[in-house]
Amino acid sequence: MEFVFLIPLLPLLGATVNGVIGSKLPKRAVGLIACLVMAAAFVVSICTFYKLMLLPATERSVVVSFFSWIASGSFSVDMAFLIDPLSALMILIVTGVGFLIHVYSTGYMHDDKAYWRYMCYLNLFVFFMLMLVLGSNYLVMFLGWEGVGLCSYLLIGFWYEKKSASDAGKKAFVVNRIGDFGFILGLFLLYWSLSDLGAGSLDYKTVFENIHNIDPAILTIIGLLLFVGAAGKSAQVPLYVWLPDAMEGPTPVSALIHAATMVTAGVYMVARNNALYSLIPHVGNIIASVGIFTALFAATMGLVQNDIKKVLAYSTVSQLGYMFAAVGVGAYGAGVFHLMTHAFFKGLMFLGSGSVIHAMGGEQDMRRMGGLHSHMKITSVTFIIGALAIAGMPPFSGFWSKDEILWEAFEKGHFVIWAVGLLTAGMTAFYMFRQVFMTFTGECRADDHTKHHLHESPSSMTIPLIILAILSAVGGIIGIPLFEEGTAAHQFLNPVFSHGEQELHSEAVHGGLELIMMGVSVAVGLTGIFLASLLYYAPMKKYAPSFWRPEAIASSFKGLHRLLFNKYYIDEIYDYLVVNPIKRFCDWCLSFDLGVIDWFVNFAAWATRLTAWASHKFDIYIVDGLVNSMSTLVTYNSSIWRRLQTGYLQNYALVFVVGVLIIIVRVLLG
């Protein structure tokens, strides 16, 4: 545990080295440094995880404090890490998936001219992400929270020469600022209310011990403000708009930041604050409703996207909605479990789409793809595994986690959430397999030039794909309800959520009803896949009825299709309601500035010049005259007094004695 500081420090070291001298190093060295620090951090994380497992379940919460970060009066914050099952799992995901994506990046970004800058940012991101999940108080978490936001901005706008990329970076940053604003207001309110109780602290332990003393009304506000932060970072309605645009960044970045790790920070934060949210279940209901609405809303938009990465982006928003639905209903374990499996399969799918884009020479439109399976088998097979996982097909990991969320929602009586979740699961299966069919099957619709260059990606890219595919396939094992007390994941995570999850896991619940539920959700998923195959899978197309063709659906639901295709015009609405008014206000300020303020400034400048002219004259004739006469006086005195220094010893002695006599007379008689 003492070495836990190495986990974030190693990526920081890599970022520093690559940032300072990376431009002078060969690409191989830059990539090696970036990957090695990640590998080392992963190893240390495994050791930490192992050490934690050696402890008895009730003692698995270790705070490692390094130094006092801020100490000001009664307020003090330590730079300290909390190692408990939740953070241990998170660091494994971050360093493990992060390492694979670093390796993948060495292949994907190999020809980029700013390779070292990319690696530096990527390492830096991992550092901040680890600070976020490891911090044992809100301030360290906030440090990481802001840091990942910065790195996200830097990496989305990595190709800053492209206007759309730099715009997307700015959009992500600004929307995240709104969330962060809520987050920090929540922290202020939390600290303030705790201070009133005489327990002013930002340390999780102290906060959670005293939190039940806070007035529930204030606690509700705190919970909502923190959730605003979470919604910003994790792209929930209404702050989700930045995530689809964030796909302008390099694809491995989308995989690491905008699928596997950073966007799940909000889920982590709510899970971390389970002690808080368990006291205010009505806020939990709001979170769950927002989550499940986001899941459905994003899924509908995902149905009609043609950009390979945009589909994944909406699917990410949708899956994050599931996670929020889970933590909102108090199923923290299920939420975190889905977070983990999502990191595997969504990371895999993003990397797979990156591999496809790589092969297609930068093409992202699925309408120009097709039939890629024959050209790139590894990418295709691993991608399909990912799609099966996200579609909730047993025995892939997504099945266990998604099913658990739906089951817990059902079990806790949130039937609407369960129903919407089930519908969304069907849609997810549909659009995912729409993507699979459009990309990998059928005739290749690319131009000849691209077709000619189709190739499987280098092994640095395929090996991470294979590893992630294995994890996506079997990662659900720890979520299989084999034990009477619940799943392995639950057993592991439960101590963290002991405040939050009430005794809901009676033994009987894992009975027949749950099996029926599993069957229902698998059936829904299969239906989605089937409907997609009728539309987009060549061998099945001929069985489709006439109204079930893409063009036919688009024309018969013209309005709906256009609405979905244009993403509900949300960006336009935001532009109209928020962005443009602000712009107009800025324009008004500008004209006010030009017309009124500048006039004053110009007048002041003119007046200043006038005074300057006058004071110049004053300076030359009056001030300089005085100064020069002073300096003449000093110099004159200097040359007079130096003559005292005759060099004759007897004169010196005379001055000495006269001086003594004067002082004696002055003191004794004066």
Add this chain to the structure above:
Amino acid sequence: MPAGLNINFYAVMPEILVTALALIVLVLDLFIRKNKAALGWVSVIGLICILPFAAYTNEPYPVFGGTIIADSFSAFFNVIFIIAAIFTILISMDYLRKIGVDRGEYYHIILFATVGMMVMGAANDLINVYVGLELMALSFYILVAYRVKSSRSVEGALKYFVLGALSSGILLYGMSFAYGAAGSTNFMEIAGELGKGDNTYLTLGIILMAVGFGFKIAAVPFHMWSPDVYEGAPTPVTALLSVGSKAAAFAAFLRVFTAAFPAFQADWSSMLWIISAATMIFGAVVAISQRNIVRMLAYSSIAHAGIIMIGLIVFNDTGLAGVAYYLLVYAFMNMGAFTIVALFRNKGRFENIDEYKGLSTTRPLLAFLMALFLLSLAGIPPTGGFAAKFFILSAAIDAKYYWLASIGVVSTAISLFFYAKVIFYMYMKEPDPGAEIAPASGVIYNIVLFCTAVGTVFLGVYPAPFIDMAVKAVRPLLM
């Protein structure tokens, strides 16, 4: 007398160790025939080893019948003395070879001078003050005359000796008045006797003692010796004289006046007020018309003494701590400036300020360091000189000595003129064609310059811990 003699050799261990080191060097001098610089190295290494002992205070109460006190105050000054001695010896080795007087006794005389300073800092009895002062002064008489081939050196030494004897006589005269009035030479007992009966003789004693110390710190009008002596003496000796001797005199000055005569503070501070003001103005004004760089630094040193006196006059903890801190900073910045002067001064060359013309092109690093030290002496941030001046002047303002503080500021402003003149010559003027190029600095010089420069900057940038130390150092004086 105190109940017991309280003999404690640990308390005087730094003094014993430096004395032993001096004796070792004295004996080694007989055996080392050729390479006398080796003696310098022995002295330097010895002093570096003694430094931790000197900085360590274990007995913060009077020992040896109340005549010596090894408290934080004496430890602070011991560190200044030993650092100054180390720097002096380091720059001497090369210098002595250059002037052709490479002789061994130089080193142990410096060490004895250092012992004298340390005794002055630790003395708790008038007799010990005098013994330390004479040990230091006698050593310096010899050291000043060390350039035997130069008539100016011998002349300076003779002037220093005659005037020093005069001032010692006056100091002793003052001490005898104090003894006559108080019946003791011990500071605490003098302080205890104060106010019992007629104090006229005691006041006379205080005046005469102030004169004696004023001579050593070169306060106006007892400063006349200093330009001649500074100019004549070997430059490293000048450096030690301006840093070590002045610090020692201030240490004794502070100790005597705060421990023995605190009740007469109103009297002596009004007397010192005049001396301080005169010293600040006179030193700064006369320095302007100096062409010789050593004489210029001599007058600058006089002006600094006037400013340091302010700390004693205001007589509060910040003021006294300001004195200690100022002397620490002064040890670094003045030593640095003199190191460069010692490096350049050779056979009548680089005596005058205009010979520093264009130094920035011929020796850019040395010119930069010289500028750094001079700016610090002038009190420009972020150097230590600024922090020290700020500390003392703010103490004066706190204690409502507005006029004295104003005179200090005026003096500082005037002094910027002559410091800036050197910088002006170094950076704004082209070197004379065909003029002798300033010598390059050797490794030892570089070490000394590096240490002094780092000290000068560090004490200005991060003064807090050292100011704390100075505050701790003067705490025993105010009890």
